[in-house]
Amino acid sequence: SQQGEEDPQALSIQEGENATMNCSYKTSINNLQWYRQNSGRGLVHLILIRSNEREKHSGRLRVTLDTSKKSSSLLITASRAADTASYFCATGGGGGNKLTFGTGTQLKVEL
Amino acid sequence: DTAVSQTPKYLVTQMGNDKSIKCEQNLGHDTMYWYKQDSKKFLKIMFSYNNKELIINETVPNRFSPKSPDKAHLNLHINSLELGDSAVYFCASSQDQTDTQYFGPGTRLTVL
Numbered sequence: 001s002q003q004g005e006e007d008p009q010a011l012s013i014q015e016g017e018n019a020t021m022n023c024s025y026k027t028s029i030n031n032l033q034w035y036r037q038n039s040g041r042g043l044v045h046l047i048l049i050r051s052n053e054r055e056k057h058s059g060r061l062r063v064t065l066d067t068s069k070k071s072s073s074l075l076i077t078a079s080r081a082a083d084t085a086s087y088f089c090a091t092g093g094g095g096g097n098k099l100t101f102g103t104g105t106q107l108k109v110e111l
Numbered sequence: 112d113t114a115v116s117q118t119p120k121y122l123v124t125q126m127g128n129d130k131s132i133k134c135e136q137n138l139g140h141d142t143m144y145w146y147k148q149d150s151k152k153f154l155k156i157m158f159s160y161n162n163k164e165l166i167i168n169e170t171v172p173n174r175f176s177p178k179s180p181d182k183a184h185l186n187l188h189i190n191s192l193e194l195g196d197s198a199v200y201f202c203a204s205s206q207d208q209t210d211t212q213y214f215g216p217g218t219r220l221t222v223l
Contacts, residue, residue: 030209042115042201042214043154086152092209098167099212101154 004089004102012108019076021105023089024069030092032065032072033099037086046074046087079109114138117202117215124192125223131188132218134202142166142208143185145177146201148217154201160185161208192222 007022023032031050035043049056049065049072056063062075076083086106090099115136124130136143144167145157158177159167165177174190185202202215 033211035214037152040217042216043203043212045211045213048211088154090212098156098159098208100156104152104154106152 004091004100006087006089006102006105008105009103010106010108012110013079015079015081015109015111017079017109019079019083019107019109021074021087021107023072023074023102025072025089025091025100025102026070027091029067032063033090033092034061034063034072034074035088035090035101037088037104039085043088076107079107081109081111083107084109115202115204115213115215117200117218119218120216121219121221123221123223126192126194128192129188129190130192130220131186132200132202132220133184133186134215135184136202136204136213137183138204138206138213140204140206140213141182142205143179143182144203144205144212145185145187146203148199148201150198158185158187159208166208189220192220194222196220197222 004025033048034046037043047058060077065072086104088104089102118133142161144159148154157171160179163179176188179185199217201217203212205212
């Protein structure tokens, strides 16, 4: 079964608003990563947060990790139309030496 | 310079045929992967190679056979293609097995 599940499955917001996506997982992890996939393209790594970290920032991205709740969130501030994509969380270190991807959140940012 | 490249980008073929997809990475990574993404965008790992050795082989029909001639290349050969094999196949690489992965652009396989 999938290690990570994202919520919501789809999110539609207006440009300039913030977008928050959540990821829950089941087993212990070494790290949690977020990836973006534009339509028809490969996945692009956004940010990696280790199990001993609670929050990480990269530009307009903010990721939190709560290992006690086995959950993470990705916040995109001041969204732009170009942020329209699918966002996946991936957990590393749980269930073997591999990344296990979540089900993804489809984000649409409208002008 | 493309870090992870795949060929072909699109592949349309008949049921029962045999086809191959090639992948190359110029990042100097030790580990390479093949993923399958279905129509619902569910991304599932198929195989992983580390320094030319198979380390992950998920529940994949044995019609799928990966081959790694060197650590910069991981090809995927599929025998006797079936309709259910239609999907987008992504190659990826990373330095370590739980490290950041770099994905290729994908190969959209359509089996008619």
